[in-house]
Amino acid sequence: MDDAYKIIKRPLITEKSTIVKEMHNQLAFEVDRRANKIEIKKAVERIFKVQVEDVRTMNYQGKRKRLGRTEGRRRHWKKAVVTLKPGQKIEFFEGV
Numbered sequence: 001m002d003d004a005y006k007i008i009k010r011p012l013i014t015e016k017s018t019i020v021k022e023m024h025n026q027l028a029f030e031v032d033r034r035a036n037k038i039e040i041k042k043a044v045e046r047i048f049k050v051q052v053e054d055v056r057t058m059n060y061q062g063k064r065k066r067l068g069r070t071e072g073r074r075r076h077w078k079k080a081v082v083t084l085k086p087g088q089k090i091e092f093f094e095g096v
Contacts, residue, residue: 004042004043004046004047005043005047006032007031007032007035007039007040007043008029008031008040008043008044008047009029009030009031009032010029010030011027011028011029011030011092012028012029012030012079013092014028020081024083025083025084025086025088025089026081026082026083026084027044027081027082027084027090028079028080028081028082029044029079029080029082030077030078030079030080031043031057031078031079031080032078033059033076033077033078035078035080037055037056037057037080040055040057040080040082041055041082044082048090050084050085050088050089050090051084051085051088052082052083052084052085053083053084053085054082054083055080055081055082055083056080056081056083057078057079057080057081058078058079058080058081059076059077059078059079060076060077060078060079061076062074062075062076062077
């Protein structure tokens with residue numbers, strides 16, 4: 001995968017990710033399911049111009065959902081938790 005913006009889909013901004021960001025300097029992103037840790041690290045470094053120390057990934061299976069008689073499924077997705085080196089910082093929504 002070449003394009004960094006195709007690898008990093010969106011930041012995950014939740015209550016838990018905000019706490020982890022403040023305490024451990026870690027950020028959570030939804031990433032492409034085919035991307036590996038090395039590609040994710042390079043993409044974050046290229047987009048946000050920071051130095052990445054570690055990347056952890058998790059694959060999530062889409063949940064089954066029903067609407068009346070029809071049954072469907074949410075999409076599968078991949079989450080990456082990126083640890084930044086000390087002194088590095090990415091600001092999304094400061095003061096919100």
